[in-house]
């Protein structure tokens with residue numbers, strides 16, 4: 001029975017992914033840019049089980065059912081089609097993302113699952129193919145295959161993958177504010193945004209422009225330009241989400257206080273820029289020089305942690321037993 005284990009880390013988008021133009025293939029409406037972190041890994045083992053009638057999925061020692069299990073099974077179906085196999089698998093996953101850290105667990109989760117499942121089913125995929133495969137599990141997982149800064153090209157099925165980008169030395173400070181799960185999943189909220197926000201077409205076109213500018217800032221090693229674009233794009237994403245019918249609001253009053261505090265620190269000469277994904281928690285893009293100060297200042301609002309750029313997905317082991 002083949003078995004393989006892989007490890008991946010979450011990423012935080014600087015230029016956000018919000019909206020699919022093809023839900024089955026998980027093709028985004030625009031490209032995006034992110035930083036893979038070196039903390040909070042997810043480690044996943046996939047063991048093929050020819051005797052099993054169905055896949056199983058255990059997360060942190062707890063057997064999963066419902067949506068959690070069906071997303072894993074649907075993803076394994078994609079892998080089985082590529083491998084021309086109908087063998088079921090037992091998936092065990094351990095996430096070191098604190099459930100309340102407000103970091104998306106799906107990016108690290110599906111990147112680790114993609115690498116472990118590909119190896120267990122005997123697929124020999126290069127980084128690009130692995131990134132394309134991870135995309136089918138969760139859009140943001142496309143980028144967690146890649147170390148450090150990663151651009152995800154919008155593209156078609158072949159062309160929609162992430163790859164590494166050179167850029168300045170960065171740090172992130174995570175600020176944990178919320179301990180409640182988000183009210184509306186990003187999957188559902190993306191669909192509602194595309195269907196009901198009058199601003200959605202402008203979001204799509206402006207995101208491609210912002211991405212090009214952010215890539216130029218990376219190439220020039222310009223932290224302040226990249227940081228400015230990161231904060232601007234976070235505001236734009238939350239604005240387009242809030243313009244849905246019925247509206248969705250992920251940021252809390254405390255999130256906005258942190259954004260204001262980051263702006264104040266910037267006026268005082270610190271290099272720091274705030275962003276937030278589909279939740280109330282805030283992540284601050286900063287430099288190695290300013291990271292500790294930023295984390296200390298923001299700790300009055302929530303638990304803070306300085307995080308460095310991290311590795312891409314890693315295959316830890318692969319065994320073939322009788």
Ligand code: PMV
Nearest residue numbers: 013016017138139140277278
């Ligand atoms: O991969 P998903 O479906 O969880 O979407 C993630 C979307 C954001 O985190 C809000 C933005 C991004 O680019 O990661």
